[in-house]
Amino acid sequence: MRNLGRCISAILAFTLLNPDSSQYPDFKSALKCVTALVDFTLMAQYRSHTPDTLSYMESYLQTFHWTKDIFLEFRTSKATWAQANRQDRELREVMADQRAKEVHHRTVANCRQQADQERVERSDRRADFIRHENHFNFIKMHYMTHFASNVRRFRSISMYSTVIGELAHKDQIKDGSCRSNKNEATLQILSHYGRQHALGIRLQTIEPLSQVEGVIVVEDSGMEMPTVPSHSTPHRVLKACMKNTSMLTELCTVLNIHYSNMIEEILRFIRQTAADDRRLPADPAELGLLPVEGFAQLEIPVPDFQETDRFQIHRARCTGTKPFRNGGSSNDWVWVQTGGEPNYEDLRGSVVARLLALFKIRNILSEAADVHRVALVPILDPINGGRFHIPSGHIRVSNRINGRDMRIVSIGAMIGQAQVIPSGEKQWIVNHRIDLRTFNEINKIILSNYIQ
């Protein structure tokens, strides 16, 4: 269900992309309603809030309430169906009685016409009854009105998650029960988790204390504590080295990329880098001789949203034309930070691109023999300057029509994986609700565009 919330609005936007004139208002309302609910949920997951985020939450909730009636007809309970069927049956009997009482003779055509009229009337009454009986009055709908005030009084919602309680059924009760001798097991279950927990905490305490370097002794207790935090920022790592990719020509053959295009892009990349002794040679012949290593995976550490010391590792794959895990080839979408591109002002320099090649090239002609870790990516242009597409509720991107789209970029410019959903020919919908970080970044852009 969590996955569902992260992608449903983008999939629905794709599904309801081409309505006819009669469907347009319904599709728009449905999309707006679902999007507002998902946005509300995402914002409720923030670990820290500001008055602005709370007011956004409230405005999403209001939008949801304004538009939710589009789904009212699908809120029919079993009891309502049963009552509607009963009323329909009674009405049919009444109509049959009336028909029987009518004495004058009628033609077959008249009878058929009357039967049609009765059917329409019954259907209308049934629809009216169902519409009248349907409602959204269930407790979880009401709880949403308390979210903002709950954050104001008790801080972040995620602090009080029942996930821990649900997990406790296994950790505290089932595991304890399994390890008991089943003879008066209650006391054994109660003591089991406390013992395990105390030992776990003790082990966690011993681990940093056992590091000899950089420790201080806590006064009076004899305990040693580390002087510096052990957190460090992980680096981007190239993994899954490809075979037969020791030269640029071989790499291009393996990945099915035109060699002249590759050289052209590398030369452009060289011209953009600072002129120093670390720079790659600008001669194509020399470039062709440099040793190269191709890779199929890039690990990008992405800091968790509103966390300083926790990272998610995004594993962006680039297998070229080779199949991945018995499926098709896997060339993942990534966000690339491109500085100073005028086209991407609205996305603050971030663009969506597809990984075509990952490699490192060693400059053996220089004294330092520096290694450059780079990627070849075709970048996508944001449609409408990266502005929010109102009907779909998302930003859309497309293949570049004019100018070159291939680009060599340093792997340091990759800021994380992206999720895009195809919507028509050479167009994609950017699913910015896929995680909290992307949602927050894109939302800031959308809101600033609205203010402008």
Next chain:
Amino acid sequence: MPILLLALLPVPPQCTGESARANEAQRQTNADVLRAVFDLVLAPLQQVAREGTVMDCADGKTSLCFRILSAWIADHAEHATLQGIGSKSCPKCEVPCEKLGGNPRRMYDTHDKMLSREKALRHEPAEAASIAEYFQQLGVKIGNNVFSGPDRVSPADLHKLDLLHNIYLGLFKHMMEWVEGFLKKHKQQKAFDDAWKEIPPYPRFSDRKRPMAKSHNGKERRCAISAVVFQPYWHSHC
């Protein structure tokens, strides 16, 4: 976060279904047993809540601290059992059940046990029926709230909102039924399922190979089956 398992709550016997009176008697017995168990579990906290206890603070000083039971992490069904409210009543406020789906312009009054007690005491015995009716309208069963006894406990504040039960297993489940109905009405269900199956990979994002209608079964649904686990959150009030 330290978690201490204090007690295993009794699982009450099911209502027999023999007669309405027998069922009502069984329900009352279950509520009484639950209340007695909670009185026992919360008893050690009563003295500390009334008189306070001297505790060391981080600044090296000592303070007289009063413990406050600040949260009870459970889903709605569990809160309804513990707080003695109807399944369509809010543990926080006095919203009528026919207004649950609305967007109120102002918040409803909060459940306040002191006010409720005053209201009940102010009524004459002759009006007992009317006061019972009054609380029944609010979805409150008098005398069944296990948190109404201990000091420094505000039952309305114990309930905390939760994303797992309120949103993922609650609203999203409903929303999917609405969306499925909507797509079926407009003949877009297949397009939706095809798009769902073709979503590109993303970290911590799995389970995309089945149609959307079948995707929310299984493990996540099983999470909804829960029992009452005693897991209080404490705030220290200096």
